[in-house]
Amino acid sequence: MEQNQERMTHVVYSKDDDGQVIIADEVVAIIAGIAATETEGVDSMDGGWSGEIISRMGIKDLSKGVTTSIEEGHVSVNLSLNVKYGYSIPKVSKNVQEKVAQAIESMTGLNVLDVNVRISGVVTTE
Numbered sequence: 001m002e003q004n005q006e007r008m009t010h011v012v013y014s015k016d017d018d019g020q021v022i023i024a025d026e027v028v029a030i031i032a033g034i035a036a037t038e039t040e041g042v043d044s045m046d047g048g049w050s051g052e053i054i055s056r057m058g059i060k061d062l063s064k065g066v067t068t069s070i071e072e073g074h075v076s077v078n079l080s081l082n083v084k085y086g087y088s089i090p091k092v093s094k095n096v097q098e099k100v101a102q103a104i105e106s107m108t109g110l111n112v113l114d115v116n117v118r119i120s121g122v123v124t125t126e
Contacts (some may be wrong), residue, residue: 023108024109025070029063032077035103036066039096041087044118046080065120075110077101082121093117 011100033045045065065080077100101112 004050010046023110026063026112028068028070028075028077028104028108029066031103031107032068032079032100033062033064033066034078035100036081036096039092039099041084041092042096043084045121046082070110073110075104075112077104077115078110078118079115080118080120082123083119085122085124089119093119 036042037045067078069076079096079100081096083089097115097118100115104110104112
C-alpha cells in the first residue's frame with residue numbers, strides 16, 4: 001500500500017457520484033514504450049546502462065527508455081530508441097511520434113503536447 005502512495009499519479013476523470021480515475025506516471029510511460037516498439041523500423045528502446053542491467057537480469061521493463069512529464073492533464077514524452085538498419089530515421093521518428101501520441105490520448109484521455117525522439121543507435125540484423 002505504501003508503494004502506491006509514493007508513485008506520481010494524476011486524476012484524469014472525477015465525478016461526484018462515480019468517483020475518480022487516477023493514472024500513475026509509469027502507466028503513461030508503459031503505453032508510450034509499447035506504442036513505440038510496435039512501430040515499423042524500431043528495433044528496441046534504449047534505457048541506458050541501468051536498462052541494460054535490468055534486461056540482463058531477465059526483467060522486462062516496459063517503460064525502458066521513456067520519460068514523461070505530466071502537468072494539469074498535459075503530457076510531454078521523451079523516448080530513446082534504436083532503429084533497424086535500412087529504415088529512414090526521420091520517417092520512423094515521425095511514425096513513432098504519431099503512434100505514441102495517439103495511444104496515450106486514446107487510452108488515458110490526457111492531451112499530448114510533444115513526443116521527443118532520441119535515436120540512440122542503429123541495429124543490424126547480424
